[in-house]
Amino acid sequence: MGVRQRMASGDEEPTTTTKLVDPEKGVSVPNSIGTSTTVLLAVTIVGMVPWYLGKSALMSGTGMAFSMVCFAHFLDKFRGRYHIHQKIVVRDLQSTGTELNQGCSSTNVHMQEFNLMLDHIFPIFDFGVMKVLQSDLPAVSKQEHLHAKMHREAAKAENGRVEDPLKRWTWLYLLTDFLILRCGKMMTITLCGATEASTYLWGYAPFCYMDKYMDNVLLFHFMEESEHSMLTVQGFKKQGSVILNFVLYPLFAIFTFVLFFLPPYVRMLAEPSLLLNPKTYIDLVKFHLFMTVIYIGANLGVIAHWVFPLPMSIGLHEFVLDRFMDELKLRGVKFEDTYSETYICHQ
Ligand SMILES: [Fe+2]
Numbered sequence: 001m002g003v004r005q006r007m008a009s010g011d012e013e014p015t016t017t018t019k020l021v022d023p024e025k026g027v028s029v030p031n032s033i034g035t036s037t038t039v040l041l042a043v044t045i046v047g048m049v050p051w052y053l054g055k056s057a058l059m060s061g062t063g064m065a066f067s068m069v070c071f072a073h074f075l076d077k078f079r080g081r082y083h084i085h086q087k088i089v090v091r092d093l094q095s096t097g098t099e100l101n102q103g104c105s106s107t108n109v110h111m112q113e114f115n116l117m118l119d120h121i122f123p124i125f126d127f128g129v130m131k132v133l134q135s136d137l138p139a140v141s142k143q144e145h146l147h148a149k150m151h152r153e154a155a156k157a158e159n160g161r162v163e164d165p166l167k168r169w170t171w172l173y174l175l176t177d178f179l180i181l182r183c184g185k186m187m188t189i190t191l192c193g194a195t196e197a198s199t200y201l202w203g204y205a206p207f208c209y210m211d212k213y214m215d216n217v218l219l220f221h222f223m224e225e226s227e228h229s230m231l232t233v234q235g236f237k238k239q240g241s242v243i244l245n246f247v248l249y250p251l252f253a254i255f256t257f258v259l260f261f262l263p264p265y266v267r268m269l270a271e272p273s274l275l276l277n278p279k280t281y282i283d284l285v286k287f288h289l290f291m292t293v294i295y296i297g298a299n300l301g302v303i304a305h306w307v308f309p310l311p312m313s314i315g316l317h318e319f320v321l322d323r324f325m326d327e328l329k330l331r332g333v334k335f336e337d338t339y340s341e342t343y344i345c346h347q
């Protein structure tokens with residue numbers, strides 16, 4: 001701790017830094033995709049073949065989209081970068097047990113189910129990020145470790161109140177675990193990178209979600225996601241593949257569709273008595289309207305920042321981080337800063 005080193009690219013030193021990581025030692029995170037310029041140009045041309053010669057609209061459309069994505073990444077390699085200091089704070093969350101599940105002011109039964117399901121699914125993504133970026137972004141890894149721990153604790157606390165919630169989501173848990181942690185490093189990078197690029201929008205884009213529907217554990221999680229997602233997306237990009245990001249995007253779109261639209265039906269199947277309550281149907285309409293917005297936001301984020309190479313907005317990240325902090329304070333969620341590291345982001 002307390003290590004301060006001069007920036008390779010800038011003249012000033014950050015004043016709030018407790019540890020500045022040296023970009024020369026491999027911890028700076030360049031924004032461009034790992035694939036080389038030659039390969040990018042080659043695959044751009046390969047994509048043009050079905051684009052021009054494709055017999056069906058689907059084939060030409062896919063070829064055109066693929067060519068455009070590869071060419072955008074090719075051009076991105078020549079774009080000038082500016083460097084920003086991204087401070088990552090490792091925090092100690094003091095709220096425990098059932099406190100983690102509180103804070104959601106909505107009585108929407110489907111939203112409660114959505115929050116509960118995320119407690120089971122999110123730790124897998126957190127472990128995926130840790131697995132790949134532990135050495136590049138150690139402080140982020142520590143944040144992810146805490147996320148996994150607190151979601152597990154929240155799920156355990158919830159388990160005491162709701163009958164058997166784990167069982168009804170076991171299939172999705174096992175499927176996510178298989179895809180993220182057992183299908184090889186490139187699959188982890190592609191799906192976790194897409195998720196990190198999408199939390200940028202789906203966590204807070206429809207603002208009422210944060211204030212009304214997020215329980216405390218999700219609120220804290222998304223606060224830290226908005227703090228580190230620029231770094232994780234860049235860290236993953238460095239090791240990722242433009243082809244996989246493109247080819248696996250439909251898998252992400254299907255996965256998020258299941259994640260965002262299935263919770264009401266799983267809950268109603270597990271608790272058929274809900275079908276007798278008219279509120280269930282009103283909640284269902286509200287849930288779907290709301291999730292449609294989040295689904296579109298999440299997928300736009302992935303297309304813009306993961307499939308295409310558009311840089312993420314620093315201003316929006318700072319703005320939402322402040323909003324999350326304010327909401328956490330308002331709810332009285334307690335945490336303590338333990339230490340911080342500053343990384344260099346090449347935007
Ligand atoms: Fe996380």
Ligand SMILES: [Fe+2]
Pocket residue numbers: 129144196225228229232
């Ligand atoms: Fe994350």
